Amino acid sequence: MQVACSDCNLSRFCMPSGMQPKEVEALNDAVRRIRPLHKGDIVYRAGDQFNALFALKSGTAKLVHSDAGGNESIITVMLPGEVLGFDGLASGRYACSLIALETSSYCELPAHQLPRLSQFIPSIHSMLLQRAGKKFEDSLHRMALIQRPAEERLAAFVLDLSTRLHARGFSPSEFRISLTRQEIGDHLGLALETVSRLFGHFEALGLIRVQGKLIHILNVDALRGYSPH
Amino acid sequence: MQVACSDCNLSRFCMPSGMQPKEVEALNDAVRRIRPLHKGDIVYRAGDQFNALFALKSGTAKLVHSDAGGNESIITVMLPGEVLGFDGLASGRYACSLIALETSSYCELPAHQLPRLSQFIPSIHSMLLQRAGKKFEDSLHRMALIQRPAEERLAAFVLDLSTRLHARGFSPSEFRISLTRQEIGDHLGLALETVSRLFGHFEALGLIRVQGKLIHILNVDALRGYSPH
DNA sequence: CGGCCGCTTGATGAGTGTCAAGCGCCGTGG
C-alpha cells in the first residue's frame, strides 16, 4: 500500500515542504515509490547518468564519494525525509554513490518529470536551487569540521545525528548508528581505531554510553563543549 | 566605457556560456557593472542578505568561510570569468565573504532581476542549478584533497591555478599567486610554515621556481605525480 | 563448532602544527 505525499509524515522534511496542497498533488503524481532496499543496495552509482532525485522514506543510506586514489569518503548519512541526488545536477552524472545502510525504502522523482512539474509548481526551480545550495552549505560545514581535532569531529557527528533524529520524532539521546567504525572514520577523516578510542574516551568521561552501534547520550552539554558552537 | 556581455572576452566562462545571442542581450540589460575594487575590499559579507550573483571581470578574489570558532577557511580563489554568490541561494544569506585579493572589477546580477530574466532566458533556472551543483562538486574535490598529505595538496593547488589561468589565456607555467602563505594555508588546511617549507622542497627538487608570490612551473609532469590524478 | 568480521586495545612513528628567531622588502616619516 502506497502512501500519498500529502499523507506522508515526512512531508515537512521532504520535497512537499513549503508547497501548496495542489502542488503536492502534482508532485505526488510524478513520484514513483520503490520496492524496499536492503543493506548494501545501491540507489545510484558515481558516474551513472542523472535520472532522478531520491527521497528516503525509512532506513538510512550513505552518500559516498571516491576520489581519484580510490579513497572513500562518506559525504553524508541520509535520514528519512531527506532528498538526495543533487550531485548529478551539474554534470548530468552522479558524482557520488548512494548506498543503503540497512533495510530502507525511498521515493523517486524522475528527472524527465521536472519540466512538466514546473508548470504545476512554478516555485519548483527555486526550491531545487535552495536545496542544492543547502548541500553546498552543508559541505562548508563538513570542511570546517574536518580540520578540527578528532574529539570535536566525533562529538559534532554524534550531536548532529542526535538533533536530526530528534527532529524526525526519534529519541535524541538513544539511537543506533548504522555505520561501522570504519565508515564513521571515512566520514570524519579518521582511522577506525581513532573512532573506537574516542568512543571509549567519551564513555570513560561519562558523556555517552556505547554498546556497539548503540549510543546513549548521557551529558549533551559536555558533548557540546567539544564541538564548535 | 562598459563592455557588453556579448563583447566580453570572458563570456565563455561567465553566465553567457551556452546562451543564445538574444538571451545574452537580456542578460546584459540586467547586469550592473561596478567600479573597481581594491585589495581587501569586500564584495559581500557572510550573513549579508543575498542580493546578487557576481562575476569577476579582472583580478582575483577569495571566498572565505569562517566557522563557529573564528577559524578562516578559503573555499576558493576566484578568477576572471567565474561567477559566485551561490552560497547565498539556499538560506537567502551569504554563507561566506567574498574579498578582493588585488585591484579587480566585476559585474553584478541583482537577485531581483532573476524572475524577470527567466521570461527571456527560459533555461536560466537549469543553468543556475547546474552552476550551484558545480560548486558542490568542487567542494567534494576540495574535501577529498584536504585529507591527502600536504605535498599533494600544494601540488594540486598549484596545478589547479595553472590550468585555470591557462584556460583564460594566461601562461600556465609562470604566474603570480595573489594569496599570502597564510592564505594558501587557510585554503589547504596547512600552517603557513608548512606551505613555505613545501615550496622550498619543490624548488629543491627542481619542480618549480619560487620568487615570493611568483611561481614558475619547471616540471609539470613531476608535479602531477604528486597530486592524485 | 569454526571462521570471519567488526571492534577494541596497545605500541610505535611519521607528518604537521606550534613556537621562536631572524631576514628582506617596502612604504612611511623624519
Added chain:
DNA sequence: CCACGGCGCTTGACACTCATCAAGCGGCCG
C-alpha cells in the same frame, strides 16, 4: 635620502596528534 618599523616569509627545534601496524576478543552466521 635614509632610518625605522612592520609585514610577509623563511628556517630551525620541538611537541603532539593521529595513522599505522599488530594482536586479540566477541558475536554472528553458516
